[in-house]
Amino acid sequence: MVVSTIDTGVLALYMLGLLAVGYWGYRKSDTLDDYLVAGRSIPIWMYVPVMSAVILGGASTIGGGGLGYQHGVSGAWLVIMLGLGTVALGVLISTNLANLKAYSLGEVLERRFDRYSGTIGAVIAGIYALTLAITQTIAIGKVLSVLFGFEQNTMILAAGIIVISYTMLGGMLSVTITDFVQWCIMTVGIFFLALPLGLDAVGGVSGLTAELEPSYFDVTAIGWQTIASYFLLYVLGIMIGQDVWQRVFTADDPETARKGTIAAGSFAIVYGIATAVLGAIAVVLLPNLSDPELALPQLILEIVPVGLSGLILAGFVSAMMSTADSALLASSTLFTNDVYKRFVAPDASDETYARVSRALILVLGVLMIYAAIAIGNVVQALSLTYALLSGSIFVPIFAAFFWTGATWQGALSSIFVSAAVVIATIWMHGFASNLPIIYGLLTSAVTFTTVSLLTGPPAREKVRTWSEKLDSGPSTE
Numbered sequence: 001m002v003v004s005t006i007d008t009g010v011l012a013l014y015m016l017g018l019l020a021v022g023y024w025g026y027r028k029s030d031t032l033d034d035y036l037v038a039g040r041s042i043p044i045w046m047y048v049p050v051m052s053a054v055i056l057g058g059a060s061t062i063g064g065g066g067l068g069y070q071h072g073v074s075g076a077w078l079v080i081m082l083g084l085g086t087v088a089l090g091v092l093i094s095t096n097l098a099n100l101k102a103y104s105l106g107e108v109l110e111r112r113f114d115r116y117s118g119t120i121g122a123v124i125a126g127i128y129a130l131t132l133a134i135t136q137t138i139a140i141g142k143v144l145s146v147l148f149g150f151e152q153n154t155m156i157l158a159a160g161i162i163v164i165s166y167t168m169l170g171g172m173l174s175v176t177i178t179d180f181v182q183w184c185i186m187t188v189g190i191f192f193l194a195l196p197l198g199l200d201a202v203g204g205v206s207g208l209t210a211e212l213e214p215s216y217f218d219v220t221a222i223g224w225q226t227i228a229s230y231f232l233l234y235v236l237g238i239m240i241g242q243d244v245w246q247r248v249f250t251a252d253d254p255e256t257a258r259k260g261t262i263a264a265g266s267f268a269i270v271y272g273i274a275t276a277v278l279g280a281i282a283v284v285l286l287p288n289l290s291d292p293e294l295a296l297p298q299l300i301l302e303i304v305p306v307g308l309s310g311l312i313l314a315g316f317v318s319a320m321m322s323t324a325d326s327a328l329l330a331s332s333t334l335f336t337n338d339v340y341k342r343f344v345a346p347d348a349s350d351e352t353y354a355r356v357s358r359a360l361i362l363v364l365g366v367l368m369i370y371a372a373i374a375i376g377n378v379v380q381a382l383s384l385t386y387a388l389l390s391g392s393i394f395v396p397i398f399a400a401f402f403w404t405g406a407t408w409q410g411a412l413s414s415i416f417v418s419a420a421v422v423i424a425t426i427w428m429h430g431f432a433s434n435l436p437i438i439y440g441l442l443t444s445a446v447t448f449t450t451v452s453l454l455t456g457p458p459a460r461e462k463v464r465t466w467s468e469k470l471d472s473g474p475s476t477e
Contacts, residue, residue: 007301007310008148014314018166018321021177025170032350035171035357036103036333037249044256044263046180049187051247051264053179055082055238056271057136057323061186061316062143064272065296068279069289072216075279077227078234079272085235086265089244090258093401096470097248098257105242105397106338112400112466113408115342120415121393122338125242128385129331130364132243136324137163137372140317143297156372159321164365167325168358172250175329179322185315189300190274193312197303198281211284225434232437236390240397242330243323328368332360384426391440392418395448401470403452404463410452418444 029035042050060079067075102108106122141156148155166174202208215221238244251257275296282295285302289295297316300309336357345352395418396411422440429435 006307007313010307010310011148011314011317014311014318015162018162018178018318022166022169022174025166025174025177028173029171029354032354034173035354036329036337037246038172038176040101040250041252042176042250042256043252044260046176047247047251047256047260048263048267049183050176050179050250051086051244051260052267052271053183053186053319053322054243054247054326055086055264055268056183056186057320060268060272061275061319062139062293062296064275065279065282065299066291066293067222068276069282069292069295070279071222071276072212072218072280073273073276074219074222076272076276077222078230079275080269081230081234082238083265083268083272085238086244086268087262088235088265089239089248090261090263090265092239093398094248094257094261095254096401097245098251098254099470102249103246104334104337105240105245105393106334108245109393109396109400109411110338110342111469113396113406113411117396117408117411117415119338119342120412121396122334124385124388124393124415124419125240126331126334126338128389129242129327129334130368131385133163133324133327133331133364133368134371136320136327137368140320140324141372143294143317143320153373157369159317160365160369160372163321163324163328164362164368167328168361168365171354171357172246172329175322175325176250178318178325182315182318182322185311186271186319189304189308189312189315190271190278193304193308194278194296194300195274198278198285198299201303202281202284208281208284212280216280216283229434232390232434233386236394236437236441237386240389240394242334243326246330246333247326324368328361328365331364332357335360335364384423384431387422387426387436387440388419391422391437392444394441395444399448399452400466404467405452405456405458406448407452407455407458409455410448410450413451414444414448417447 031039033039056079060082064075064079067078069075097108100108100111102111104122105125106118108118109121110118137156137160140159141152144150144155144159145152166178199205199208202211209217220227248257248261251260278299279292279295282289282299286295286298289298297313300312300316304312336353340356341348341353392415396406396414399406399411418440421443422436425433425436425439
């Protein structure tokens with residue numbers, strides 16, 4: 001696969017542009033709200049694209065095309081589940097989250113239950129976010145090394161430095177601008193260039209159906225077990241991901257949070273179908289690829305004119321970066337807000353918290369690069385943290401919003417017990433099994449309900465205060 005000098009130059013200029021955006025964000029981030037949640041000022045016309053960019057990372061774009069190459073339209077299920085989870089988040093709790101005006105998942109748990117539930121939940125979510133950033137960094141290095149012939153570890157290092165730099169400098173303001181640009185490039189590239197050009201190259205839909213086996217158009221060909229696994233991992237996981245919640249916190253009002261989150265999830269579903277179809281087109285135009293995950297990048301180089309193809313490939317890399325930067329910022333926010341602020345310096349200034357968050361982004365970013373280069377079982381680490389995220393803190397989080405009888409004792413005990421069950425079940429059945437999340441959810445629900453009933457009801461004043469916060473935002477206490 002030969003990449004033109006023009007495409008290489010476009011990609012290089014794009015990477016430099018990201019650093020410029022980081023410096024701009026640094027100059028504009030005057031407050032902690034600016035740095036962590038973009039001043040809670042993002043209007044819906046920008047909110048929908050940037051929320052879409054958070055959920056449509058490397059797994060959705062490169063991975064979605066690879067699944068389409070292997071399974072046809074049924075390969076869209078991974079991204080469809082991410083979209084459905086985002087829609088569910090928008091319908092169920094996005095308005096409440098916006099009203100809370102919080103910074104993190106752990107802070108929400110603390111307000112409803114206690115500081116220890118908040119801290120443990122934050123640590124689990126923080127480790128998950130960091131492992132998510134690691135996997136995205138590996139994907140970036142893999143794609144860049146194949147496209148441009150550089151050694152993979154060199155590309156991981158270069159891309160990691162860029163992600164750390166603009167995220168550390170500008171925080172959520174920089175991430176918002178880069179995600180918006182990425183969404184625009186990917187939307188134009190996928191829907192207005194790659195899809196029409198790809199269909200034209202294979203003779204339209206009729207030509208595509210004539211060239212491929214019928215299984216490529218069977219929506220369940222990937223298998224019901226895989227579809228169920230995607231539901232447990234991605235629908236439940238994305239509903240309680242700090243990177244997604246932190247984006248909800250940036251909305252300029254609760255209505256933007258609700259409508260924008262639902263719209264972003266709906267867009268993701270359509271996007272997933274499009275990338276799966278493009279993967280199927282690549283089967284016709286580029287048969288016998290050694291790595292299915294490179295189907296989409298290679299297809300772009302095959303069918304899109306030089307220059308434009310470089311811009312779209314830059315968008316692919318940025319898609320992975322948009323997930324990596326959001327995850328890195330999310331992890332830093334959790335450890336700053338729910339560990340440092342809670343236990344180390346509860347009365348420090350906002351400027352201090354912003355400096356600590358920047359320092360943590362640097363430390364966690366270095367760890368991200370090191371792990372991406374040196375560790376071979378990152379996928380297993382991600383599976384473990386995803387299972388812990390969904391299996392042990394999903395029930396307490398949603399009970400906080402929907403059950404007034406929930407107690408802090410129930411939340412804390414369910415997190416501990418279900419986390420132990422998840423880890424034990426993974427040890428017995430392996431990382432590929434759905435049982436850890438299933439057993440974790442069941443154990444969490446039973447433990448939470450039982451302990452809450454035995455220790456409840458919670459203090460009436462605490463529940464009343466919480467309900468008022470959900471309805472109209474936090475008090476001025």
